[in-house]
Amino acid sequence: MASKTFDKETILDLTVNMVPLVIILFFVVGFAVFNPFGVDTLTSGLQFSIMVAAFVLLAALTYLSGKAIAGSEKTDVVYPPGQATVPGVKPLHEEHAEAEAELDESGDGDAVEAAEGTA
Amino acid sequence: MEVNGQLALTVLMGIFLIAVAAWLARVEDWRSYTPLAGGGAVGSTEQYVSEEKPSGVIRWLTTVDHKDIGILYGAYGLIAFAVGGLMVVVMRLELADPASTLISNTFYNSLLTSHGITMLFLFGTPIIAAFSNYFIPLLIGADDMAFPRINAIAFWLLPPAALLIWAGFFPIPDVIPAQTAWTMYTPLSAGAGSGNQMNAGVDLMLLGLHLSGVSATMGAINFIATIFTERNEKVTWANLDIFSWTILTQSGLILFAFPLLGSAILMLLLDRNFGTMFFAVDGGAILWQHLFWFFGHPEVYILVLPPMGIVSLVLPRFAGRRLFGFKFVVYSTLAIGVLSFGVWAHHMFATGIDPRLRASFMAVSLAIAIPSAVKTFNWITTMWNGKIRLTTPMLFCIGFVSNFIIGGVTGVFLASIPVDLVLHDTYYVVGHFHYIVMGAIAFAGFAGIYYWFPLYTGRMYQVTLGKWHFWLSMVGTNLTFFVMVLLGYGGMPRRYATYLPQFATLHQIATVGALILLAGQIIFVWNFVQSWLEGPKVEDGDPWDLADDDLLTSEWHWFDRKLQTAVADGGEEEAELATDGGERIDDSQSSSDVSSDGGEPVDETDVASDE
Numbered sequence: 170m171a172s173k174t175f176d177k178e179t180i181l182d183l184t185v186n187m188v189p190l191v192i193i194l195f196f197v198v199g200f201a202v203f204n205p206f207g208v209d210t211l212t213s214g215l216q217f218s219i220m221v222a223a224f225v226l227l228a229a230l231t232y233l234s235g236k237a238i239a240g241s242e243k244t245d246v247v248y249p250p251g252q253a254t255v256p257g258v259k260p261l262h263e264e265h266a267e268a269e270a271e272l273d274e275s276g277d278g279d280a281v282e283a284a285e286g287t288a
Numbered sequence: 289m290e291v292n293g294q295l296a297l298t299v300l301m302g303i304f305l306i307a308v309a310a311w312l313a314r315v316e317d318w319r320s321y322t323p324l325a326g327g328g329a330v331g332s333t334e335q336y337v338s339e340e341k342p343s344g345v346i347r348w349l350t351t352v353d354h355k356d357i358g359i360l361y362g363a364y365g366l367i368a369f370a371v372g373g374l375m376v377v378v379m380r381l382e383l384a385d386p387a388s389t390l391i392s393n394t395f396y397n398s399l400l401t402s403h404g405i406t407m408l409f410l411f412g413t414p415i416i417a418a419f420s421n422y423f424i425p426l427l428i429g430a431d432d433m434a435f436p437r438i439n440a441i442a443f444w445l446l447p448p449a450a451l452l453i454w455a456g457f458f459p460i461p462d463v464i465p466a467q468t469a470w471t472m473y474t475p476l477s478a479g480a481g482s483g484n485q486m487n488a489g490v491d492l493m494l495l496g497l498h499l500s501g502v503s504a505t506m507g508a509i510n511f512i513a514t515i516f517t518e519r520n521e522k523v524t525w526a527n528l529d530i531f532s533w534t535i536l537t538q539s540g541l542i543l544f545a546f547p548l549l550g551s552a553i554l555m556l557l558l559d560r561n562f563g564t565m566f567f568a569v570d571g572g573a574i575l576w577q578h579l580f581w582f583f584g585h586p587e588v589y590i591l592v593l594p595p596m597g598i599v600s601l602v603l604p605r606f607a608g609r610r611l612f613g614f615k616f617v618v619y620s621t622l623a624i625g626v627l628s629f630g631v632w633a634h635h636m637f638a639t640g641i642d643p644r645l646r647a648s649f650m651a652v653s654l655a656i657a658i659p660s661a662v663k664t665f666n667w668i669t670t671m672w673n674g675k676i677r678l679t680t681p682m683l684f685c686i687g688f689v690s691n692f693i694i695g696g697v698t699g700v701f702l703a704s705i706p707v708d709l710v711l712h713d714t715y716y717v718v719g720h721f722h723y724i725v726m727g728a729i730a731f732a733g734f735a736g737i738y739y740w741f742p743l744y745t746g747r748m749y750q751v752t753l754g755k756w757h758f759w760l761s762m763v764g765t766n767l768t769f770f771v772m773v774l775l776g777y778g779g780m781p782r783r784y785a786t787y788l789p790q791f792a793t794l795h796q797i798a799t800v801g802a803l804i805l806l807a808g809q810i811i812f813v814w815n816f817v818q819s820w821l822e823g824p825k826v827e828d829g830d831p832w833d834l835a836d837d838d839l840l841t842s843e844w845h846w847f848d849r850k851l852q853t854a855v856a857d858g859g860e861e862e863a864e865l866a867t868d869g870g871e872r873i874d875d876s877q878s879s880s881d882v883s884s885d886g887g888e889p890v891d892e893t894d895v896a897s898d899e
Contacts, residue, residue, distance in 0.1 A: 222630065238615065252842065
């Protein structure tokens, strides 16, 4: 189930938060390997706990929010953001279907890419 | 005998109150309110009876309608902006000359303290609450906030908060304004030493600040409950608009940050008045800084996330396409929310805290730059090859992006410990954060004010004046605050009323920039007030032609329904008509009665203002 929720597109969306996670991880590893100010139980413990706490909390929130958003994409009709209650606004999957139909008619690959880019 | 006297006084007071209530009931027409679709309301025409809400002043004092409360927050925020702005104008005039000439050094310190607190707590947070109160329920399809009465209470805590914060400036005997700066560092703020900060003015300011924190926390709980539980069934996490996402994140930050500020303030008040020693013992000064900045840095994001949401919502509407990488913006908003609690000690790099601790805060501070930069690239990419319409709100959005880049990049350098140690406590820092608070946050606020002006006033603003406002603000902001960056490079320390003559030229340029900003804001006030009272009426529910690009959002749909269901007001002929965002205007109309800000060519005469 989890693997279905976190499909390729969702993971791609989540990469935006993976960059700060990697930066924090870089410093965690960096300071573990080479700590120019030496190691002291209390301060080094605080040093790593600040970075690790930020890492864990960000990872957890990213996971939970990704799960909530991707989960609701799977189970509910998805409209453009902020436009769900506007009459006449088509769900995104209908927009995609129309774009694909246009592609079939014209044979132009750019049309679908353009439509997906704006979705 | 004494008891009888008290009883008589109580009865008299009761009679007096009843008399006041009766008088108000006669003056105000309590049965004159017409509710419309979606909870909207118009007019005070006597023919229409409703028990929901009275009209006139009583309406504003008793309202629990989220839109009314939004307008109250907006009025409050703008008044505070004017007060805080005028304070800094006096300061900048003083700084036009190296010596202390116009005002005393202590009065300068008072203005500096009040300017900061007013702009952050009495303008920044409330103006965001204005937008969120008015628009979140409309955007998510809710009838109102989850707790309408708590919403009203949260607002009504703010006026007394302002009075307490400004109490030192009022002619009250023996009460002087606080001179602690907005950071209220101990031991100065604890009243230690031979200064005058043991004065009651500081206590009143702290109490006012505490009250504003209670207000913000109540509002935050309300928004979290509203967004989680009151959404229309069609509004899911997958299609929640970006402004609601930013308000949700901001509310989460408020929930964790403001109670801590409240606790720290109480500790400080106890130190000042009840002989406790929280901040008087060894390490007390550092303790205050830790407590303050654990609140203070999330506060920065509390103030900047919703404006980012406004820009993310408004900017695509005038670029003719949806926001590029919408989910990137959502996830990066959440990332900023979490990481903002792991960076507080970058304000304390120069205090001598353990270098290992500094290093970890530097790491997280550098990491938090990424989600902010992601948003910037998304805004730029949204505009790239877009169908740009340079309306006033769009100009303010572009100004926001531009200023945010400068403010952000200067901030990244400050996240680096060695650079910070050189630039700490210089004007560089002042320039950096003013690019964010004025150049970005206030600009986004103006973008929102202009974008939704037709919705909450039913009228259109004067376009030419709007553009004057933008350009004067843009020039003034960059002139004032870029010069401050240069002053910081030169080593000019912040917070001083006087300075060495070598800094005079740059300070004078900054003062000129501040006066340009002042001119822009005077134009804004004129435009805002006059257009609200006399501007051309908007008759189209989609004044920005958003439907043409399939970009019409829920609040405009609500506005359209409101216009369509409006009850006739007696058949008066309407001479004033506003166009709906770019269509050509009938030349026969008078120049003051027409408007168009849609970016399509419009004759000069059509858009000319009264001025």
